Amino acid sequence: MRLAELSRRSGVATATIKFYLREGLLPAGRRVSSTQAEYDEEHLRRLQLVRALIQVGGISVAAAREVLTAVDDSSVDQVSRMGTAVAALPQPLPGPAADDPGAATADRVAREVQERLGWRVVPENPAHQALVSAISALLRLGYPCDGAALLPYGELAGRLAEHELSLVEEFAAPTTQLEAAVALTVLYEPVLLSLRRLAQAEQATRRLRDGIPPR
Amino acid sequence: MRLAELSRRSGVATATIKFYLREGLLPAGRRVSSTQAEYDEEHLRRLQLVRALIQVGGISVAAAREVLTAVDDSSVDQVSRMGTAVAALPQPLPGPAADDPGAATADRVAREVQERLGWRVVPENPAHQALVSAISALLRLGYPCDGAALLPYGELAGRLAEHELSLVEEFAAPTTQLEAAVALTVLYEPVLLSLRRLAQAEQATRRLRDGIPPR
Incomplete structure (x- = not known):
């Protein structure tokens, strides 16, 4: 397909597509004349992924x-x-500061919860470092945050990951699987966070308004 | 306590505390002389909350x-x-654009998942609008996203919210409960997202390296 059709099918303006091509986010089309190039389904899929990453x-x-x-x-x-691609996504938090006095304790808690879940601990994963930062902040602010408190979050995250990897495996080609893994990681974060906010509102209403006792 | 002690106990620099006081994020201390004011435990708690909101x-x-x-x-x-305070927190995504052609379908999916979970649908909750945006993006990019696909996320969010509201109820005073609700909403988001990333890495390693079949 030509640039105009790629734009129509993706809903991305031609000027934006040209910008992505210049920035190397989209591979060049196959040259069919000195002024025109031909794009295929792979370009369309990649363009949608770029839009998910940048716009969402x-x-x-x-x-x-x-x-x-x-x-x-x-x-x-x-x-x-997959590990490198997902690790290159922006993290929920930067790793702990070098002079964070709570980082060592937070690192122990982060390791403990992963070990209890039977996960391999990979301290160089930036998500591990983000978790250490978050735990350090909770402890510094005086909120309870030990391995036991984090276990329900880890168990639920584990179930989501199983569900998500099954979705990813439905795509046939290795590159398409990787694209889906990246897209679903990015796109389901706001789904998860907004559902958590809605669930909190629902719980607060039930408990405080209707006097339903905590389970 | 004096400003210097408030700074020492909170770990927040006195210049930053003065900035928060000027900006009305921290109530003024009780004047004890023309140049000195006295702060109490309530100031310390509020200061820690402000730091959680701004720094984390x-x-x-x-x-x-x-x-x-x-x-x-x-x-x-x-x-x-509680509803107003949590709704004033930045949302995971802005609501859908007025000209988003997928917003109506996405809104139906967002309502469906909440109805299936037995939650009241409050469309004016900004988290509902953020969910609609996220669903609209997933559908536009061609990823499966209907009420059934979102149900596991909603169920898990519901269980987290039960757990979190129980934590909040452990605080005695109504204002302290509200402060805890706000702080835990903000501070547990990076915990949840980083654990999800770690769980995905674990699942990917298990499935792709060790050939464990999907459950």
Whole structure:
């Protein structure tokens, strides 16, 4: 298809598509004349992923490029590609500051919850570092936060991950699976957070208005 | 306690505390001389909440002021105060654009999942609008997203909310409960998101490396 059709089918303006092409977020089309190029379904899928990352995920062009480079890196195995691509997504929090006095305790709690769940601890995963920061903040503010308090969150996260990896496996090609893993990670974060807010409102209303005792 | 002690106990620099006082995020201390004021445990707690909102939650001073105004508004009942305070927190996504052609379908899906869960649907809750935006993006990108696909996320969010409201109820005073509700909403978001990323990495490693079949 030509650029105009790619724009129509994706809902992305041609000027934006040209910007993504220049920035290397979208591979060049197949040249059919000095002024025209031909695009295929793969370009359409990649364009939708770029839009998800940038428009929904609020991810910078530089971070999106890093994610896509990992997705396309066929020199390493599928697990490493997925790990690198997802790790290149912006984290919920930066890792703990070098002078954070609570980081060591928070790191112990982060390890404890993962060990209790039977997960391998990979301290260099930026998500582990983000978890350490979050735990350190909770402890500093005097909120209870030990391995036991985090266990329900970890168990639920584990069930979501099983569900999500099953969705990803429904895509046939390795690269399409990686694209889906990245897209679902980004797109389901606001789903999860907004449902949690709605659930809290529902619970608060039930408990405080109707006097339903806590279970 | 004096300003210096409030700073020492909270770990917040005196210049930052003075800024929060000027911005109305922290109530003034009790004047004891023309140059000195006395602060109490309530100031310390409020200061820790402000720090959680701004430093961990990345919330603007204006948004933090709006949240705290709702927490302190004793003219309305506890449920309304909690609802207003949590709704004033930044949302995971803005609501759908007025010209979003997928918003109506997404709104139906958002209502369906909440109805299936037995939750009251409150369309004016900004979290409902954020959910509609997220669903609209998923559908636009061609990812499966109907009431059934969202149900596991809603069920898990519901269980988290039960757990969290129980934590909040352990605080005795109504204002302290509201402060805890706001703080836990903000501080547990990065916990949940980072655990989800770690769970995905664990699942991906298990499935792709060890060949464990999907359950």
